[in-house]
Every structure is written in structure tokens, then in C-alpha cells.
Amino acid sequence: MHFDMDAFFASIEQAINPHFKGKPLIVGSRNSKFHTVVCAASYEAKVFGITAGMPSIEAFKLCPKLEFIAADQGKYIWTSQEILKILKSYNLPVAYPSIDEFQMDVSGLNNPQELARTIQKQIQERFKITASVGIAKNWILAKLASKLKKPNGLEYITDENLEQILSLVPAKKLCGVGEKTKLILDNLGIKTCLDLYHKSAGFLETNLGATGLNFYYSLRSKDSLNTIQEDDSGPKSVGHSYTFPRVSVNTGFIQAWIRLLSEMIAVRLREQNLTAKTIHIWLNGPEIGNFRAQKSFSEHTSNGQEIYLKALKIMAKNFPKTPQVRALGITCSGLLINNYLPLLAEDKKRGDLSKTIDKINCRFGENTVYPAVIELTQKIK
Amino acid sequence: MKQSGFNPHARWDKNTPQTQSSDNTDNLELNEKIEVLAWFKNTRILPKIFIWKNKNYVIDNINYYWQERCGSETINYFSVQSSLNAYQLSFNNSCYSWHINKIIS
Secondary structure, eight states: OOEEEHHHHHHHHHOOOOTTTTTEEEEEEEEEEESSOOOOEOHHHHTTTTOOTSSSHHHHHOOOTTTTOOHHHHHHHHHHHHHHHHHTTTSEEEEEOOOOEEEHHHHHHHHHHHHHHHHHHHHHHHHHHHHEEEOOOOHHHHHHTTTTTSSSSSSEEOTTTTHHHHHHGGGGSSSTTTTTHHHHHHOOOOOOOHHHHHSOOEEEEEETTTTHHHHHHHHOOOOOOOOTTTSOOOOOOEEEEEEEEEEEEOHHHHHHHHHHHHHHHHHHHHHHEEEEEEEEEEEEETTEEEEEEEEEEEEEEHHHHHHHHHHHHHHHHSSOOOOOOOEEEEEEEEEEEEOOOOOOOHHHHHHHOOOOHHHHHHHHHHTTSGGGGGGGSSSSO | OOOOOOOOTTOOGGOOOOOOGGGOOOOEEEEEEEEEEEEEEETTEEEEEEEEETTEEEEOOOEEEEEEETEEEEEEEEEEEEEEEEEEEETTTTTEEEEEEEEOO
């Protein structure tokens, strides 16, 4: 059973401020409303063709009377976790693939629709927002089903109605079908999910590679939950990215953001007692497009400054001059449990400093103590 | 297509630049201390009346409620309706203080 919250952030904002109820509304980042990206659009805004991921300026062109709210993730995360608690109270296996999606393994239940309706009602009564639910034999079909009767809908795909429903759904609605895959599918004459379902594993692998094979097996699998189970060996990578309100060439500003993202990653690594060997940097800009580079270093680290310096090294090797940057991201992989005992006094000092900063920030709140250079991120340039 | 679960700690908004250059002026930030008459029922906090600038505001409805952690402190946020306006109030569990954060509309 897959729960997909309806216009999650926008619905919460409409619940918080009744003035927004029934009005076209978008939730963007904290920056200027004309220089951001739509994180969520209310159903009233969707009528104008406004969708998540669209530049806000385009959204305002489509609907000049659009209401704008700056995102405040705290309340969205709290609401999401409270919904998760509701689902967990039913003592069935639950997965949490994203902030606005939840999955529940209802294998063996006689009447999953009744349970779905009960939970939908609980969510609506408590938070004044709605969720759409899809039920099917595996998570990918359940996720697809949850999108078919939005908002506040319920769709149950059974063996009996499977082909009939898939024949009505465009292939692009299936999880994992992006613009590029859609083009290939179009060229192959695959228009609906049923067309895709009927193709053989060999055909899909030949034309779509591993992705095609993944579609074949996912559509036929019996996996109820789409997450790595808790007995998995832990995270494979930790990363953060950020999109600037506008293109920047300011070296200090860009480097300050690299430092901030590095510190955020380092805190998460230390929380999980992990260290990273490989640093990956991603930059996006008008001249460079999507630039990606990574390097594995001989020493593992969970120190923000070290991650930052290594990321700068990778950047300097590829760009002698700071390029125009619109978005950037840092990811650390090659993770190991931190069982390293510092030998050098300098290493010990650095480790102690990180631990002390973590303790202060844990006691008094995030960002109570941070590297001074991060102040530059507050200056939009 | 398998993915690891959602990590609520992977948030970005606390570090993004504040509204100094924002052109969204609908919400007026206040963060002023206020007095509140509240009902503590079981584990819930239900503000009923708040006094701000020597004026009493009767709370007609709690539109929304959420919690956030700030270090070891828990802050309870309330979007409340008083006559035609909505206000955001907060209660700090550690120092038992109430604040009016902003006028929402």
C-alpha cells in the first residue's frame, strides 16, 4: 500500500493559513519569490499548469495572482514524521521512501481498502490535509495506483483489473520514466504501461539496458516496500546540494557554500560514526552544464574542513578560473565505520574540536557554532 | 530503483539565506514575548487567549500545530485564528515562555 500526500507542502500551508484555502499557491525556497523553484503547488495552482520543479517566474507568468510561501521544512518534516507514527501504530512493516510518501506491507490482509480509508480519514482529521493511496501486489504498481485518483483517492490494482488499468495509463507515469526514457519508449511504440508490461525482459534490456530490465522485474516483483531494509549495511553515501537564486561567479560565495555543504555532510557522518574516502562534486552552470568529478583519497575523513579542501582541490584541477555556477552539490562515499585512533597531535586536536562543536550545537541548536566563512552564504550575490 | 529511506536530518532550509532580499512581505516577523492563557490537556497544549501589546486576543481556532527541536529545547508552534487574522505563536518547553512569531495574515 503506497501513500502519496497530495500537494504536501502547499496543503500544510493552506491548513496553517485558511486565507490560502482554495487559492493558487506555490511553496518555494526562502529566497526571492521570482528567483526560486516551485517545491510544491496547490491543486488550484496545478489547474494553471504549474508543477513542482518549475522556475517560479514561469509560474507567475501562468498565474499572476499566485500566492507565494517560502518553504519551512521544520513543519513539513514534523508532519511527515507524525504521519509515519500513525502508520507504524498498525504494527505492519512500513517504509519511508521520501518526506511525502509512505509504504505499508499489507500482504495477507483481507480488506486493505478499509484500512486505507481509515488511515486517510485519520490524516485528514488530524492535519486537515489529504493523502492518495494505491494498493497493488508490489510497490511500483502501488505507487502508480496512488497517482491515478488524486487528490484523496484510492485505487486498488488487482490481478483482474491490472491489464485494464495499465492500458489507460501513459508509460511516463511509471516511477523511473524520465524525459530520456520516455523518448526511447515513444520511439519503440510503447505508449502505455500495458505496452511496457507486455515486453519481454530481453527486449527491454536490449533497448533500455539495465533500466529496462529493472522495469521488467519491478513490475512483476512481489516486493511490497521500496527501501533498503534495516538489516542493510548502512548508507552508501551522504550528500547535500543547493541551487542558488541566480547564477554566481563570486568565488568567495561559491566556496562558502561548498564549505557549508561539507560541514553539513561531516555532521551527518559523525552522527553515524562514519568516515568517507571519496569526495564527489557536482556543479551546474550555463557554461559548464552538469559537471561532475570525484576523487578517492588515501585517508578517510569526517571533518568538514577536510572535505571542503578536497572538494576545492577537485574543482581547481578542472577549472583554473571559477566558473558560473547556478547549483552545486557535494557527496561523500566510500564510507567506513570510524575506528581510527589519531596518532598525530594535530589530528587529535581537530577531532576534539569537531566533537566539541557537535556537542554545543546539539545542546543549543544547529548552527550555534560554525566556521566564520559560512557567513558569506547569507550574502546573495 | 530501490532507494534508501527518507532522512529527516537532510534538511537544507535552516542554512539558506534569510529573507533580507525577499520580496515576500506578506508575513510580518515579530518574535515578541507574550502572555498566554492555555489549557494543558493530557499531552496537548491548547492556547485560549493571548495578550499582546496590552490587548487580549481570543483564540477561535488552532489552525495547525507542529514541533521543532532547537538543540535540547523543544519549541511548540501554533497557527491560531483570532477573529479575521491568523497568528503564529510558539511555546518553549524548557523555559515555559510564549512568543508571537508573526502575523500570518
